[in-house]
Amino acid sequence: MTTIVLYGLRESLRRKMFAVVLVLTLLFLSLYAWGTHAAFKDTHSFVPPDQLNLNPDRLAGAIVFGLAMFATLFLGAVLAVFLTLNVVRGDAEAGLLQPLVVRPIGRTQLLLARFAGAAGVCVAYVLAVYFASVGITYWAGGWTPDRLLSPGIELAAAIVVVSAVALAGSVFLSPIANGIGTLMIFGAGLMAGLLGEIGHAIDSQKLQHISRIAWWFLPFDALYEDALHRLTVDTTGFAKFVLQLGPFGGSHRAGTPILIWSALFLLLVLGAAVAAFRRRDL
């Protein structure tokens, strides 16, 4: 199994796509550093009314870091999708899969190893970008999230769920259809989160309820919102309200049941992918 994990890792790193993602990431981080520096500089002159108890640096830090979280989630999802979209049907159609499947390793191990390889790359990538963003934000304005490690871990977990969905899709769909389908599912999750935010802003219980139901079907959004929530978990009052309306999705505590469900969801998706792959003619 280690052989296939390493094979998957090497394949990921050798693909041109990975280099493109790296270049885009460096570009994003550079722009983020520039933008964050400017944001902190401009908010120094912003003096809010005393009764609102708003710390401009805290507000600017949390909002720009919310942008970094969203960008990291998006880049991580794109990476996850591109690393897994062709694992079964795409590789089988290209004739890359058959020489591996006939070896004694077995289909279950092969698929799980390919998942482990892709998920490993994605987790490393997401954590690297997350901590780079933390460093940049601290450098620009001296702000750090209220919780440092757990938001990064939840963000990485969200991407692992996305990569499992793309892997399962690769058993049934051609690479292009799978890529489009998975990114649409990802978009639907984010949309559901934003819908919940609108519900929160206009005090619509129904919209918030719809958003919460969507969490059970698309738990990566729950992980993302929970990660955002942890950034400012110790913030209270009006500042907390403003941050919850952040432009990049709400920051809401997901709760233990949904976090456990996310892990179960991952196992169920992988189980379904393995079961389908074991029955698939190549």
Next chain:
Amino acid sequence: MPPVLVATGLEKRYGRTEALGGVALEVGEGQLVGLLGPNGAGKSTLVKIACGLVRASAGSVQVCGAPAGSPPARRSLGYLAELFRFPSWMSAEELLTLHQRLAGSTRGEAERTELLELVGLPHARATRIAAMSKGMQQRLGIAQALVGSPRLLLLDEPTSALDPAGRRVVRGLLEELRRRGTSVLLNSHLLSEVELVCDHVVIVDHGRVVAAGTPDQLRRQGGVEVETATGTRRFEDARRDDVPRIVRELVAAGEEIYDVRAVASSLEDVYLEVVD
């Protein structure tokens, strides 16, 4: 010795399309069996079921006594697909190392060197697959299939991308495998190739075995031709065994004999006759 591959009543349906309709086939230990048939006859499906890539709708395949697709069966075979590709970023050395690990081979560098020499690619050890011609990749594919010294080799059109020189290398390789006692099921369109190297030939059409036997058994006797001083005389019903008697009788009758030929139909004639 028990056969290394036994297919019994093998059926495969893709929806309403029947790819195999009850095929029975055996490959004995050390035997080189050629699988012939037109496009869509079910040959590749048969090979894929044998190596566990496709599930049979009915019937069974045993590889070295284990059900096809099971880990013991997969450990016993090597396979080269008709349409295959290897990761373009790998070198020949890296590809063989990967397959050694997957096959559990512990022979390391010695095996890699031996296999690359066997397929005529000793100089391509460090060459990236992206830089290889299709023919080189095909030969590397055969080397990959031989990793771990499998008892049964399943080759699906192994010479389709090769030039005549490459085909000769593969023919020599197949003969070498026969000497080593490796069993081979060779799926090929090249009748002449099969005729030259195979011990046994199975012709499949519309998912059914329509002819099987040794090449000699399949080639029908077409009489005996004797070239004499008075011209060529043809004995339509005679067989190869009748040649000494015919010569004796002609010499006794005062004929001078210059040449004798036992005429037989080629495998191609037989193939075209049994295949729709």
